[in-house]
Amino acid sequence: MKRRIIDYEKLTTEVLDLLVEKFPDGYNYDDIMTFQNARGETIKAVEVRTDDTIYLVKIGMKLEQKMEDYSEEEMGEDDSDPTEISNEDDFPDEY
Template sequence: MKRIIVDYKKLTPEILGLLVEKYPDGYDDDQVIAFKNAKNETVEAVEVKTEDTIYLVKVSTRLESTMANFDEDDYEDSEFTDPIVDIPEKDDTEEDEDK
């Protein structure tokens, strides 16, 4: 399964729709995932899954506003650039070290 980090500015209508469906009343602190990026900066994100991909959408006040105002009919595919940032798969040895 692919894991992808997406900034709210580059959300596709599909991902935004999944976020609104999963978090119709917004998200709580316990639903936010915190992790370190390649620059060792702490990033907070909420997770949404499709059949083959896990998206981590970076959390911000603007994301909440975007979700609240989402109307799928207002978006056209041509408005969006490629939001994909692949995250390398964790190998089993890394997961064992975390435990």
């Protein structure tokens, strides 16, 4: 199995899909792996897998924003019907 460390700037659509699928609400502290690379730098990453590759995607605020933007893009800007009322309890009693 191949192992790859990827920076958020070099993410492919495939890896972004895997990230959004695995972490639809974002990742937690427990999802983060911390290790030192060959240069002695501390790296924090989250893991996603395909059939033949393990990807460690370096994390940071920019990765979170990229995942969020990509997820919103996939869902469309607003798929909701503005005339649909989802829960009557959300309105004050006078309505």
